[in-house]
Amino acid sequence: MRQSHLFTKTRKEAPADxxxxxxxxxxxxxxxxxxxAGVYSYLPLGVRVLSKIEGIIRREMNAIGAQENRFxxxxxxxxxxxxxxxxxxxxLFKIMSRTEKEYALGQSEEEIATPIAKEYALSYxxxxxxxxxxxxxxxxxxxxxxxxxxxxxxxxxxxxxxxxTQEDFDRYYRVVQEAYFRAFSxxxxxxxxTEASGGSFSEKLSYEFMVLTDAGEDDIVxxxxxxxxxxxxxxxxxxxxxxxxxxxxxxxxxxxxxVGNVFDLGQKxxxxxDFTFTDAHGExxxxxxxxxxxxxxxxxxxxxxxxxxxxxxxxxESVAPFAVHLVxxxxxxSDKKEFVEALxxxxxxxxxxxxxxxxxxxxxxKFADSDLIxxxxxxxxxxxxxxxxxxVVRRKDGTVTKVSRDAILKGAWHF
RNA sequence: CGGGACGGAGUAUGCCGGUAGUACGCCUGCUUUGGGAGCAGGUAGAUAGGGUUCGAUUCCCUACGUCCCGACCA
Numbered sequence: 001m002r003q004s005h006l007f008t009k010t011r012k013e014a015p016a017d018x019x020x021x022x023x024x025x026x027x028x029x030x031x032x033x034x035x036x037a038g039v040y041s042y043l044p045l046g047v048r049v050l051s052k053i054e055g056i057i058r059r060e061m062n063a064i065g066a067q068e069n070r071f072x073x074x075x076x077x078x079x080x081x082x083x084x085x086x087x088x089x090x091x092l093f094k095i096m097s098r099t100e101k102e103y104a105l106g107q108s109e110e111e112i113a114t115p116i117a118k119e120y121a122l123s124y125x126x127x128x129x130x131x132x133x134x135x136x137x138x139x140x141x142x143x144x145x146x147x148x149x150x151x152x153x154x155x156x157x158x159x160x161x162x163x164x165t166q167e168d169f170d171r172y173y174r175v176v177q178e179a180y181f182r183a184f185s186x187x188x189x190x191x192x193x194t195e196a197s198g199g200s201f202s203e204k205l206s207y208e209f210m211v212l213t214d215a216g217e218d219d220i221v222x223x224x225x226x227x228x229x230x231x232x233x234x235x236x237x238x239x240x241x242x243x244x245x246x247x248x249x250x251x252x253x254x255x256x257x258x259v260g261n262v263f264d265l266g267q268k269x270x271x272x273x274d275f276t277f278t279d280a281h282g283e284x285x286x287x288x289x290x291x292x293x294x295x296x297x298x299x300x301x302x303x304x305x306x307x308x309x310x311x312x313x314x315x316x317e318s319v320a321p322f323a324v325h326l327v328x329x330x331x332x333x334s335d336k337k338e339f340v341e342a343l344x345x346x347x348x349x350x351x352x353x354x355x356x357x358x359x360x361x362x363x364x365x366k367f368a369d370s371d372l373i374x375x376x377x378x379x380x381x382x383x384x385x386x387x388x389x390x391x392v393v394r395r396k397d398g399t400v401t402k403v404s405r406d407a408i409l410k411g412a413w414h415f
Numbered sequence: 416c417g418g419g420a421c422g423g424a425g426u427a428u429g430c431c432g433g434u435a436g437u438a439c440g441c442c443u444g445c446u447u448u449g450g451g452a453g454c455a456g457g458u459a460g461a462u463a464g465g466g467u468u469c470g471a472u473u474c475c476c477u478a479c480g481u482c483c484c485g486a487c488c489a
Contacts, residue, residue: 010451011425011426011439012427012440012451013428014427015427016421016426016427016482017421017480017481018481018482019482019483020482037482090488090489091488091489092489108489139488142416142486143416143483150488327449329448329449330448331447332447361451362448362451362452363448363449363451364448364451365451366450367449367450367451368450368451371450380449384449
């Protein structure tokens with residue numbers, strides 16, 4: 001894409017009313033636009049990143065046999081009343097139409113997913129069933145904060161699984177956990193599975209996937225030697241205690257952000273919707289339900305918190321808005337200008353996802369924008385460039401290398 | 416929801432009870448062109464309501480908005 005056609009512009013100053021790093025950088029660089037507290041529009045660069053994150057979790061979900069849906073976000077009030085959440089869940093947005101009919105905005109989708117599963121999962125042969133979607137969620141938070149990390153409208157992948165037995169749920173939980181670890185890792189994050197409370201809707205323990213960051217809002221204790229990790233809200237362990245799991249190290253305390261979670265919902269929702277399947281003996285049974293959340297927009301926020309420096313964002317390659325940034329510094333040299341244009345065309349033909357800064361600006365401004373936007377690699381064409389020697393810079397550490405035009409077209413801009 | 420701070424051109428910000436100033440941006444022109452250029456000209460602003468005052472953008476009150484701390488976080 002030609003940067004001259006990108007309608008967003010960068011800003012030199014961070015907005016005065018945003019303190020969090022993710023909001024400051026994402027707004028300055030033109031990835032998002034704030035509509036109001038806790039609600040952001042995603043602009044072309046932001047959509048590209050979000051789509052990459054969604055693609056990563058989508059691939060993982062499909063690989064473990066989950067099937068993608070697009071559930072409604074405008075909900076009838078009946079299922080919410082049926083489960084008691086209409087009056088019992090205070091973050092639920094409720095809407096009244098002009099004919100005084102009541103609706104809810106989806107803050108989670110058990111009330112939609114369970115009746116759908118009920119319609120099709122009639123026999124134990126239809127189980128397990130895993131259905132998910134990636135979409136917007138709405139929660140009437142008392143206080144939105146930390147930029148895109150805690151909003152009233154946000155993006156989430158939510159998976160609902162239905163099992164004939166508790167053992168099968170336990171098996172599937174481990175399958176999803178591995179998929180989540182892979183997904184967060186591919187997003188450039190190290191997630192820890194943390195024991196937490198199940199909240200007000202589940203008696204059982206839940207698990208949260210936490211990424212260490214000061215921008216988070218949970219405190220956890222964790223062990224460096226083994227994988228033991230717990231939310232302090234449910235843990236009797238404290239910083240400095242010997243790890244109860246491995247006994248090898250003392251526990252550390254840290255601030256973390258919850259980027260994913262797992263709830264063992266038991267049979268609560270099947271019972272609320274009278275959802276039974278017929279088992280091998282012809283008996284009606286309630287399935288066991290699991291809910292697995294993966295915050296896509298929050299993940300994007302945490303990535304910015306973790307991958308940025310004084311000059312701007314440093315996107316991991318897996319989620320970067322473009323693979324490479326082609327920066328034209330040919331100035332008034334028309335031969336060099338032709339050289340860049342030809343290189344851009346050839347890169348596109350080679351299938352490279354390239355942002356081409358073809359704007360008539362000075363070098364400093366282009367470099368500053370490039371640093372801020374944070375594309376992992378930068379190809380710079382200036383006076384010194386020749387077909388045998390083209391400068392390529394790696395954003396994360398500033399490493400410079402010189403490669404030939406032919407090598408670049410074969411992918412040598414990636415090093 | 417409790418507490419605190421803030422609210423002015425597109426963005427950021429200084430001073431101030433009495434012509435709303437500066438920088439960047441944006442528009443015109445010329446010069447410039449490897450780390451946010453220079454000159455000249457131009458464009459554009461006080462959240463709302465009430466109070467104090469001869470006079471309020473400034474002080475006071477209320478509402479609304481935004482951020483921060485806490486609580487909350489199906």
